[in-house]
Amino acid sequence: QKEVEQNSGPLSVPEGAIASLNCTYSDRGSQSFFWYRQYSGKSPELIMFIYSNGDKEDGRFTAQLNKASQYVSLLIRDSQPSDSATYLCAAATGGFKTIFGAGTRLFVKA
Amino acid sequence: GAVVSQHPSWVICKSGTSVKIECRSLDFQATTMFWYRQFPKQSLMLMATSNEGSKATYEQGVEKDKFLINHASLTLSTLTVTSAHPEDSSFYICSARAYLVVKYNEQFFGPGTRLTVL
Numbered sequence: 001q002k003e004v005e006q007n008s009g010p011l012s013v014p015e016g017a018i019a020s021l022n023c024t025y026s027d028r029g030s031q032s033f034f035w036y037r038q039y040s041g042k043s044p045e046l047i048m049f050i051y052s053n054g055d056k057e058d059g060r061f062t063a064q065l066n067k068a069s070q071y072v073s074l075l076i077r078d079s080q081p082s083d084s085a086t087y088l089c090a091a092a093t094g095g096f097k098t099i100f101g102a103g104t105r106l107f108v109k110a
Numbered sequence: 111g112a113v114v115s116q117h118p119s120w121v122i123c124k125s126g127t128s129v130k131i132e133c134r135s136l137d138f139q140a141t142t143m144f145w146y147r148q149f150p151k152q153s154l155m156l157m158a159t160s161n162e163g164s165k166a167t168y169e170q171g172v173e174k175d176k177f178l179i180n181h182a183s184l185t186l187s188t189l190t191v192t193s194a195h196p197e198d199s200s201f202y203i204c205s206a207r208a209y210l211v212v213k214y215n216e217q218f219f220g221p222g223t224r225l226t227v228l
Contacts, residue, residue, distance in 0.1 A: 042221070100156075
């Protein structure tokens with residue numbers, strides 16, 4: 001069973017801090033990795049994707065990938081209350097299937 | 111770009127009726143569309159994968175005769191919940207993968223349809 005594991009949280013950080021979200025995946029054939037943000041009652045919104053080992057930065061967000069450890073992370077700098085949401089990690093193979101994690105709930109305290 | 115719409119955004123129906131949900135890619139062609147279901151405070155559950163012009167592939171445990179999927183064009187897929195029952199009440203979300211942008215397998219999600227069956 002191919003899986004993507006995330007800590008369900010909630011992860012609580014103060015406003016302005018760095019939020020660190022982690023994810024591990026079981027399928028070594030996974031090639032692309034995604035972070036989605038989902039607000040309560042809304043559908044997921046793509047934040048970032050990464051496919052090479054190392055870091056990828058986009059504004060306040062940095063995705064990190066370590067294929068040897070089968071580990072993906074998302075760092076959110078200068079966290080804002082509006083970042084409070086559930087963050088879904090997903091891994092895709094070269095085929096059609098994308099496996100989603102159950103999500104980590106992030107709460108940013110004002 | 112990469113906008114996906116769903117219609118309706120919410121629907122309330124009586125038990126035993128059928129409900130059709132439309133998923134459209136507005137500014138790109140989608141060779142593959144996915145249908146998910148999400149119960150409150152639970153993760154996304156993939157129901158089926160829909161490829162344009164061919165039959166949908168259903169995940170284990172999803173009744174294909176109850177959840178009818180049609181992907182008639184590169185911009186439209188429909189999900190019909192037949193003979194809906196209260197346990198089918200859920201948040202149904204579609205996503206689309208852009209034609210020619212398959213290298214990274216990005217999926218773009220529609221806003222979702224909240225179905226309530228009385």
